Amino acid sequence: MKKAIPMLLATAIMAICLPLLTNSASAQQEKGKGSVTPEQKPLVAYRIEFNVREIEGGKQLNSRNYMMVVEDGDWGKIRVGNRVPYRSAETQFQYQDVGMNIDCHPHEQEDNVALAISVDFSSVAPQAEPAATFKPVVRTERAEVVSVVKAGKPALVTSMDDVISNRRYEIEVTATKVK
Secondary structure, three states, X not given: OOOHHHHHHHHHHHHHXXXXXXXXXXXXXXXXXXXXXXXXXXXXXXXXEEEEEEEEOOEEEEEEEEEEEXXXXXXXXXXXXXXXXXXXXXXXXXXXXXXXEEEEEEEEEOOEEEEEEEEEEEEEOOOXXXXXXXXXXXXXXXXEEEEEEEOOOOEEEEEEEOOOOOEEEEEEEEEEEEO
C-alpha cells in the first residue's frame, strides 16, 4: 500500500501538469510565427543559365549552354573539359586541364540578382609537330565580372576577343529565382 500512494500521487501530478505543458508549447509556437529568426529564414536559390557563344566575322560558329542551381550567397561551380598529356621528360608525362570552368556567386538584390562570375576556358592550339614531341600550346580566355541582372531576363555580362583570331566570345546569363 505504501508503494501505491507515491505512484498514484506521481500519476495525478502528471495528469495535471501535462495539459499545462502542451498549452505552454502551443503559446510559444504561436508567438514564434510572427518573427523569423536567422535559422528560420527561407532559403532562396537561383537557376543560373550560361550561354557561351563563339562568333567570327559576325557569324555565330558555336554555342554552349551550362546551368546550375545555387543558393543565395553560395558558390556554384561547373568544370567541363579534358586532361591533355604532354611529355615533360624522356619517360615522364604531365597533364594540362583544358575546357570550360565557370564559378558563380549569386546574391539577391530586390528584384535583381547580383552575380560574381568567373569564366575560364582554354583549348589546345593546333600543332604541326609530330605527336612524339608534342608540347601543347594552351590558349586561355578568362573573365571575372560582377554584374547585376534582372531576375528571369537574359543579360550579356561579358564579351572577349581572341587575340590570335577574329573570334569573339560572348557570355550571356539568365538568373531565375527558384521557388
